[in-house]
Amino acid sequence: MTPSSRLRDYVAPTLSEARLARQFSRSLELTKPSAGVALPLRWSLAVTTVLLVVGLAAQSWGLRWWATTTSPAPLPLAGTVLEGGALEPRELRLPDNSRVELAPSTRLLIQEAESSRTRLLLERGTIQVDVPPHLGRDFRIRAGEFEVSVVGTKFLVELGPRGQGEGLRVAVERGRVRVRSASGSGTDVLLSAGSSWAARAELGSPDAGEGPHGVPSSSSIPSPTGAPEPAPSFSPSATPPSSRGPFDWREVRRDQGSVAAHAALRRRGWSNALAESGPAELFELFELARFARQTEDAAAALDALRRRYRGDSRAGLAAFELGRLRMDLLRRTGPALEAIDDAIALAPEASFREDAQARRVQLLDRLGRRADCKQAQKVYQRRYPSGVHWKVVALLCEHS
C-alpha cells in the first residue's frame, strides 16, 4: 500500500491567482450582512422608483454632492460629481471601503464604484486617497492624460486647472502606485512609499495634440524618488526621454501569478532582489517565494531580514518564521534551532514566544540533546502551564 503522503501529493486542484482572488472576494461578500428589511411589494416598488429617479437626476444634471466633514458620506452613486467645499476639505467612503478626501475647490467624478472596481476622474484640485490592501482590487484614477492605479496604498493626486501650465503631481505615503499615460504609450512609472512624481507640459502649440482636458498628450519626465522635483517643460518637437518604469514583480504577480513573478525575479537574480530590499520588501519577497513554493528562496529572504536589520521590529518575527521553514519544510534541525533561538533573543516578549519555546523543545529532542531538551521542556511548562502545546511538549525528551 502506498504511503499516505505519496497519495496526497498526486491529488491537488489547479489554482491560479485569479481563482484565489475570486475565492477571497467571494468569501468576504458572504460574510457581509444582507442590507435592508423586506418590504411589502408595493412599498418596495415605490422605494425603488424613488431611488431610480434620484440616481437618474444625479447623472443627467451632474448633481453636486457635498460630503460632510464630521463623518464619511453615504456611499455615492456612479456618475456623481463631487466638489470640495470652498474652504474646508471633504471626505467620503467608497463601496470598496476606500476613503477619499477632497481639498477645497476640487472636482471629482465617480465613474464606477463597486466593491472591487473603482474608477474616478479628477477634473481639478487635490485628493488624498486611502485604499486598503485587497486581493483582486482594481482601483484607478484618471487625472488629465494620466492614469493612477493602486493596489493598497495611501497617496495624493493633484491636478492643476486647465490652461495654466500646471500638470499632475502624485505623492505616495504608503504602498505603491503606478502612473502611466492614459493612451498606453509613454509614461509608465511606479512610485513607492515616500516618493513623488510630477509632470508639467506647456500648452499652446497647435501641433502638440491634446488629450482630455486640454493637457498635451506628449509624455513627461518622471522623478520617482525623493522630494518633489518639477519636470522641465518641453516642446512637442523634442524627443521625450524613455519613461518606462522599473521592473515591478508585483504587477507580474497580479497579472500572471506568484510563480511567474518569482521566476521573473529569479531571472534578474534573487540575491540581487534581496540585497536591494528593505525590511518591508523582504517580507513581501518571502511571501512571494512561499506562494510560489520556493522554500529555499523564502528562507533566504527571511534570513536576510533578520541578519541585516536586527534592530527592526520585524527581525524577531523573521527569525521565527525562518526557524519554522527550516524545521518543517527544509528539515534542517540544527539551523532551525539557531533561528528559533535567535527569534527568542531578538523578541523575548513577542506573541510567537510560546510557539518558539515549544519548537525549541521539539528540535532539541530531534537532535538527541536530552539534557538540553529536558531543560527547555521545564522552561516551557513553567512559563505556559496552560499552553496550547503542553501535551505535545510533555511527551518529548524521553528517548533523545
Added chain:
Amino acid sequence: MVVTNPSTRSGSGPTDAALVLAARAREPWAQEALFRRYAVMVNGLAFRLIGRDDELDDLVQDCFAEAWSSLHRLESPGAFGSWLGSIVVRTTHKLLRRRRLLTRLGLRRGAPLDLDQLVSPIAPPDVRAELRSIYRQVESWPAGIRVAFLLRRVEGLPVEQVAEYMALSLATVKRRITQGDRLLGDCTSGEVVGTDAAVDSTPLERGRSL
C-alpha cells in the same frame, strides 16, 4: 495576547496568532494574509475530500466565510490552521451528506466523477491505480465513512487529528476507517489500530504550529 511585532501591511510575516488578532480588529490586510497563507491547504484538503473541481470554489468560499464569521470564537489564535482544517472537514461533510441525500431522492444528477482530472497525470502507475480505486469506491459510501477514510488514507492524518477535525471520539473514527478499509477490500486494516509510525508527519503547510 499582545501583538508586539506588527507586520507589514502586506501581511506576509506575522504568526497566525498575530494575524487572527489583527483580523478580529477588522484589519482587512490580516484577513487577506490569513487567506493567502491557508488558501492552498484549504483548496487541497477540500478537493481531496469531495473528489471534484466543479464544487470546489463554492466550498472553499463557504469555509473561509465561516472562518471570518467565527473568528471571535477561536480560543487559541495560534491554532488557526487546525481550526480552519476542522471547518473544512465539517463543511465538506455537510456538503457530501446533502449531495448524497439529494441524489437518493432523485433531485440531483451530478456530473460523473472524472478520475483523470482528479489524479495527477504524473502519478506513478501504482499510485494512480490506488487513487482511482479509492475515489471510485468512496463515491457510493456514507459521508461519515468517506471523510474519515480519506483523511486517514489519502490525507495521511493521524487518527487523533481525524477525530479532532470531525469532532468525534477516537473509537468512532477508528470504526469508520475500518469500515472504509473493509468496503475497499483492503487487507491491511491493522494500520488503523496501530501507531502512526507508518504515516508521515503533518507538514506545516496544513497550518499547524507544531
